[in-house]
Amino acid sequence: MKLAVREALLGFKRAPVLSVLSITTIAFSLFAFGLFSLVALNIRNTLRSVESRVEIRAFIADSTSPESIALAMGDVGAYKEVARVEYVSPEQALERARKELGEFKDVFEAGFLPASIDIRLRDGYRDPATVKQIAGRVKQLAMVEDVRFGEEWVQKLYSIRNVATAAGIILGLAFAAVSIIVIGATIRMAVMARSREISIMRLVGATDGFIRRPFLIEGS
Structure with a gap:
């Protein structure tokens, strides 16, 4: 192994221009692949x-008793797709609306917004079909007057996610393939530049593994 490292260092000295060009090309390929991976990871985390x-x-009728609300929350919370169920009183809904729409806070009055149950779904159950199915089941509850889940927004979100995932896989494979091709071409160029030396090494009985080692070290 020490001899292989020494031969690799000698190779750098014999052809410094080729060595620098090879190192620069490989470094750029790996940098581009790493940068793409980082961007893809950030996009994935943002979408998540x-x-x-x-x-x-789910908006609740005003006449619903606290006991009925608690019972319904227990039933909905037992769904395997549901991660959390939260009751939002009219007062809490009013406060939330004033915070989110500060410029229109004077428009909202006490009792203007109904009580509701906010349902968060588990990871893996947030696709449009599942969300719509759960919303339909919740709407069947007698005390529920209306159900909202931003169907159009959910559809767009998942369309973006699917496109980003497909693009990430295709570009990732392309970058990986280019990196492998560039590294392989770099090693091939080094071998061609030292073909005479390789012939001499074979004449004196050097094995293929022994001959390859310095080039692999140079390529890495």
């Missing part, structure tokens, strides 16, 4: 963060 906000909001 947005996806985690997908929720179903």
Whole structure:
């Protein structure tokens, strides 16, 4: 192994221009692949963060008793797709609306917004079909007057996610293939530049593994 390292260092000295060009090419290929991977990871994390906000909001009739609400929340919370169920009183809904729509806060009055149950789904159950199915089941509850879950927004979110995933896989494979081709071509160029030396090494009985080692070290 020490001899292989020494031969690799000698190879750098014999052809410094080729060695620098090879190192620069490989470094750029690996940098581009690493940069793409980082961007893809950030996009994936951003989409997951947005996806985690997908929720179903069921508006409750004013005449519903606290006991009925608690019973319904227990039933909905038992769904395997549901991660969390939260009751939002009219007062809490009013406060939330004033915070989110500060410029229109004077428009909202006490009792203007109904109570609701906010339903968060587990990871893996936030696709449009599942969200719509759960919303339909919740709407069947007698005390529920209306259900909202931003169907159009959920559809767009998943369309973006699917496109980003497909593009990430295709580009990732392309970058990996280009990196492998560039590294292989670099080693091939080094071998061609030292073909005479390789012939002499074979004449004196050097094995293929012994001959390859210095080139692999140079390529890495």
